[in-house]
Amino acid sequence: FLWQEGHTAHATAEEAQSETLGMLEVYRQFVEEFLAIPLIVGRKSAAERFPGAVETYSIEGLMGDGRALQCGTSHFLGQNFAKPFEIRYLDDQNQMQFVWQTSWGVSTRLLGAIVMAHGDDQGLRLPPTVASTQAVIVPIFRKPEEGATVLAAARTTLEALTKANIRARIDEREGMTPGFKFNDWEMRGVPVRIEIGPRDVASGEAVIARRDKSGAESKSKASLAAIADTVSALLGEIQKNLYAQAKAAMIANTRKFDDYAAFRKHMEGEGGGGFADVYWCGNPACETKIREETKATCRAIPLTQDGVAGKCLVCGEPATERAYFAKSY
Incomplete structure (x- = not known):
């Protein structure tokens, strides 16, 4: 697994403690604002503390099955490692002093947190901020003569989304039904699905399905001429809603x-x-x-x-x- 880790050395305990809590806040912001996972922020008990640390601080999330997951930690190490390993610095009085240290990290367990906090019976539900594909366009047609018109509209839509810095793609796979494609992208957790068929092209509209909701309320229609603005606003709404849903689940549990x-x-x-x-x-x-x-x-x-x-x-x-x-x- 991959691990992001940092170590710092400071002249004073106050500087080290400030760094420790500062990095904890960096992790909290990332997990709550990007991954849309609500957290409990606090310090660990002595039994749960990192061995050798003076204090260990943690961000804790609650997964869908009611179990907690430690999403990241930040440790104030004091001088507990500096003294045995002789880690010193030369102060402004030209005297050698032991440093005050911190250590902090998160790992790819955060990928598991996304799956367990947001996933449902249909598969993944990815927060738009971290989804590699934020919107997928599914062209729908039966007759060859319909294909050219529908695909042209799909490609124009893709161009508009890309210009708006939305990570989008077209599903042009052959030999698969639209229903299969819908289920496939739902399972992969893509936040927004855009369906374009002959009737949609004729009316200048597309059907938009959002992954954070289910049933009839998950679908709506949007003008193809303003599709980029619509999807951009919807992605922001989905991001907030996924957090709100996870927060409500945590409060309920x-x-x-x-x-x-x-x-x-x-x-x-x-x-x-x-x-x-x-x-x-x-x-x-x-x-x-x-x-x-x-x-x-x-x-x-x-x-x-x-x-x-x-x-x-x-x-x-x-x-x-x-x-x-x-x-x-």
């Missing part, structure tokens, strides 16, 4: 628990169980009990807390922070 027996019963049920938003006192023993009895782990302790104290889900002792637990990949 996030539950607050204040009773351990109810939490355990829920996690023992079928499926992944979703996110459990609970008070946790921070005691590793309570975290271990949850992991051993439910297979759920601490995915993230949100960076933003409401400041309201509560009681630990497991032991009942005072707790100042809420944490998200879930079964994960």
Whole structure:
């Protein structure tokens, strides 16, 4: 698998910490704004922390089956690697000092996240920002004499889309029915399908099908003369809608628990169980009990807390922070 990774060295702990959280925000923006996957942003518990790190920060997504996926991490390493490996720099006082380090990365598991967060029973549903083909044009005709007119309109449409910086293609494969082609492109997750037949050419319109919706509401008609503007606007709408759908699914599968027996019963049920938003006192023993009895782990302790104290889900002792637990990949 492919891995994107970065390491930085800094003169102060503050600079390193700023870099750590800065890269976490870069990852959050990419995953939420480009991949359309909503996230929980937080720090890891000591048990889930990268070995040797002072703090590990994570972005966590919830997949369609109710299991969590760690989508990226950023680590504040302090001087825990600089000292044993003698990584120093010469400061402005001409003195050798140990550096403060960070490490951060994401991998091609994000491809899996796209599949598991957005896919449906028909196959992939790709966010337009990262779809290699954003729109596919399917010419439809039966008679040879219809072909020339329809293909000419399809190629004119392709030219208009390309000029508008839309990644488009025409499906001119022979020996396949339109229905096969429709299903094929749906499975591949192409955001927009444009159907052009003889009647469409005559009326100056095309049928547009959007992958983020199903049934009758997925189709509409658009003027061939303004097709580029229509598709461009639609791609932006699809991008937002895929995020909204995934966000709604995450909210629906996030539950607050204040009773351990109810939490355990829920996690023992079928499926992944979703996110459990609970008070946790921070005691590793309570975290271990949850992991051993439910297979759920601490995915993230949100960076933003409401400041309201509560009681630990497991032991009942005072707790100042809420944490998200879930079964994960």
